[in-house]
Amino acid sequence: MIPVAYSYRSLFVRWKTTFMTATGFTLVVAALIVMLAFIKGIQEVCETSGDPENIIVLNEGQPDEVLSQIPRSTASQIETARGIMRDSQGRPLSSREFFMVASVYDYRIADYVMYPLRGVHPVAFDVHSAVNLVSGRMFRPSQSEIIVGTGLMRSQKMSIGQTINIGRKSWKVVGFFEAKGSAFESEIWCDLDELASQFKREGSYSSMVLRAISPEAAKELAERLSDDKAISVDAMTEVAYYAKQGESAQSLQAAVWVIAWFMGIGAIFGVMNTMFAAISQRLKDIAVLRLMGFMPWEILISFLLEAIFVSLIGGAMGSAIGYMINGFTQSASIGSHDVQFTFRVDSTLLLLALAFSMFMGIIGGIVPALSAMRIRPLEAFRA
Amino acid sequence: MSNAPPIVLVDRCTKHYFRGSERVEVLKSVHLEIARGDFVGLIGPSGSGKTTLLNLIAGLDQPTTGRVVVNGVEISALTESQLALWRTNAVGFVFQFFNLIPVLTAYENVELPLLLLNMSRRRRREQVMNILELVGLGHRLDHRPGQLSGGEQQRVGIARALVTDPALVVADEPTGDLDSRKSQEILDLLQELQVRLQKTILLVTHDLAVAARVRRLLRIQDGQLIDDTENPESTSHPLFGSRNVSSAARRLEEQERVKPSNAAGA
Numbered sequence: 001m002i003p004v005a006y007s008y009r010s011l012f013v014r015w016k017t018t019f020m021t022a023t024g025f026t027l028v029v030a031a032l033i034v035m036l037a038f039i040k041g042i043q044e045v046c047e048t049s050g051d052p053e054n055i056i057v058l059n060e061g062q063p064d065e066v067l068s069q070i071p072r073s074t075a076s077q078i079e080t081a082r083g084i085m086r087d088s089q090g091r092p093l094s095s096r097e098f099f100m101v102a103s104v105y106d107y108r109i110a111d112y113v114m115y116p117l118r119g120v121h122p123v124a125f126d127v128h129s130a131v132n133l134v135s136g137r138m139f140r141p142s143q144s145e146i147i148v149g150t151g152l153m154r155s156q157k158m159s160i161g162q163t164i165n166i167g168r169k170s171w172k173v174v175g176f177f178e179a180k181g182s183a184f185e186s187e188i189w190c191d192l193d194e195l196a197s198q199f200k201r202e203g204s205y206s207s208m209v210l211r212a213i214s215p216e217a218a219k220e221l222a223e224r225l226s227d228d229k230a231i232s233v234d235a236m237t238e239v240a241y242y243a244k245q246g247e248s249a250q251s252l253q254a255a256v257w258v259i260a261w262f263m264g265i266g267a268i269f270g271v272m273n274t275m276f277a278a279i280s281q282r283l284k285d286i287a288v289l290r291l292m293g294f295m296p297w298e299i300l301i302s303f304l305l306e307a308i309f310v311s312l313i314g315g316a317m318g319s320a321i322g323y324m325i326n327g328f329t330q331s332a333s334i335g336s337h338d339v340q341f342t343f344r345v346d347s348t349l350l351l352l353a354l355a356f357s358m359f360m361g362i363i364g365g366i367v368p369a370l371s372a373m374r375i376r377p378l379e380a381f382r383a
Numbered sequence: 384m385s386n387a388p389p390i391v392l393v394d395r396c397t398k399h400y401f402r403g404s405e406r407v408e409v410l411k412s413v414h415l416e417i418a419r420g421d422f423v424g425l426i427g428p429s430g431s432g433k434t435t436l437l438n439l440i441a442g443l444d445q446p447t448t449g450r451v452v453v454n455g456v457e458i459s460a461l462t463e464s465q466l467a468l469w470r471t472n473a474v475g476f477v478f479q480f481f482n483l484i485p486v487l488t489a490y491e492n493v494e495l496p497l498l499l500l501n502m503s504r505r506r507r508r509e510q511v512m513n514i515l516e517l518v519g520l521g522h523r524l525d526h527r528p529g530q531l532s533g534g535e536q537q538r539v540g541i542a543r544a545l546v547t548d549p550a551l552v553v554a555d556e557p558t559g560d561l562d563s564r565k566s567q568e569i570l571d572l573l574q575e576l577q578v579r580l581q582k583t584i585l586l587v588t589h590d591l592a593v594a595a596r597v598r599r600l601l602r603i604q605d606g607q608l609i610d611d612t613e614n615p616e617s618t619s620h621p622l623f624g625s626r627n628v629s630s631a632a633r634r635l636e637e638q639e640r641v642k643p644s645n646a647a648g649a
Contacts, residue, residue, distance in 0.1 A: 002495075002498075003498065005486070005487065006484060006486060006487060284480075284482055287482075288476075288478075288482045289484075289495075290467070291443065291470065291476055292471060292495060292499065293467045293470045293472075294499065295464065295467060377443060
């Protein structure tokens with residue numbers, strides 16, 4: 001085999017060209033990592049948002065809480081169903097909830113901000129076991145008090161004691177809660193009756209969350225409720241609900257790869273051009289190698305390796321840039337939820353991006369390498 | 384000359400190619416035998432066919448008719464891949480412009496042909512070190528061609544040609560890119576190696592000063608061998624009757640101008 005040193009040292013001899021060509025790969029790889037880190041962050045939120053023992057109930061045909069309305073009478077009927085966990089006093093662990101997205105004017109940025117609001121009763125904290133108050137205190141009913149998820153708190157830089165004008169009322173932030181990184185951390189929670197009253201929705205709820213006695217019971221109960229023609233609701237486990245919400249991220253992933261390929265075409269032509277130039281400058285080298293007895297395929301491998309090295313250099317630079325986004329928090333809409341998610345760049349993603357870069361290098365390098373392989377020594381000496 | 388079979392046999396070889404519809408005869412029924420261990424020069428003006436003949440003998444090109452046998456192998460009957468394998472073992476090349484790989488060190492350049500042979504790293508190292516010591520470059524192993532003088536680069540080129548211990552070394556204008564002092568050094572080296580290692584060397588040149596150093600000189604013109612002289616510098620050959628090589632060179636040029644196709648036959 002032709003020494004690998006021949007391939008990589010040739011790159012450093014013409015380092016400016018190598019650097020410029022590698023930059024094409026850097027941009028593609030960095031963009032790919034950022035886009036995939038975004039999707040991974042969204043998927044992570046969707047995966048962690050569901051509790052397998054919880055069931056979300058919406059009215060039939062409504063895929064989202066914002067548009068759903070469950071009448072009070074139906075809610076009472078649902079709570080009698082078998083399989084719902086009960087507390088020590090025999091009351092069902094059923095959280096009736098009113099969810100809405102409020103447009104709030106923020107004077108600090110002189111613009112409207114969308115706040116997801118969830119009105120709940122105290123039982124919600126038993127049903128949503130992941131939700132924990134981490135600072136301040138719980139809101140009190142009829143006192144216009146709210147607690148805020150830590151994701152929203154960080155993005156909106158909220159503090160305890162701050163007031164927010166929602167509708168005609170001014171609400172006071174009294175505490176912050178965590179919810180294991182789930183979509184709830186992007187919400188504001190307050191008293192259900194107070195919120196429903198303000199927005200004239202006392203007669204119905206957006207959704208109900210029921211806590212089943214086990215994950216298996218949850219699945220069975222969800223099916224039973226959905227099949228019950230008398231109550232006209234759609235019920236599904238929280239895990240299934242958020243997985244469905246995350247489906248948009250899946251379709252986005254396909255789009256990301258299409259974009260990456262289109263961007264990659266530029267890098268492919270870049271390395272192709274560079275390699276053709278390199279070959280035309282090294283015809284004598286090729287002739288000497290062939291003359292010594294190196295086979296055409298060894299010439300092909302040597303020049304292909306050179307193209308791969310360029311793509312890996314570019315890929316590594318792109319990975320380093322892309323990695324900078326790791327841990328960066330941003331908000332995005334999943335269904336009607338505006339959730340806080342974190343860009344996630346892990347080793348799998350970095351390896352995937354490097355492999356993609358290498359694959360582009362192979363595509364861009366193969367045509368020039370084939371042409372190098374076909375060079376006849378005598379003709380190369382005469383050139 | 385001894386009766387041992389020749390190491391090189393060029394048996395009535397012709398070579399022609401087409402330039403458009405015009406047929407160009409490069410070699411016209413050339414017959415040549417070279418004895419093992421001989422130091423042979425091939426001289427002729429540009430376009431006379433000397434490089435084509437060299438290429439046939441070195442297995443770089445195939446004759447249109449006739450056959451070429453080197454070291455008992457009829458190379459004119461080999462396929463391209465068989466020729467590539469044969470070249471690795473049987474022939475070493477020395478070039479006018481050295482043709483070293485610029486990104487590799489002197490050591491790595493010399494080691495290159497050995498990578499094609501099934502040889503341990505240790506044995507490769509021994510062989511490379513020995514040959515580089517022999518050409519006087521044992522102290523320049525890690526230098527790249529750009530860091531070596533022209534003479535030193537050619538020494539590396541010679542070491543690379545000899546490192547596989549080939550039976551035949553072909554040298555195409557090996558001093559063509561060197562000044563006269565360096566040329567003499569390279570010729571001294573080639574002569575010394577030819578004697579010490581018992582190599583057969585075929586050297587192509589158009590320089591009479593170089594031609595005067597070989598044991599046997601072949602003259603080619605218009606695709607035909609027109610002269611075959613042993614010990615040219617010591618004979619009363621019209622070109623070398625005088626020890627003054629430069630005046631001989633002038634005579635050769637005049638001779639070629641006056642009677643350009645004075646074919647004496649091969």
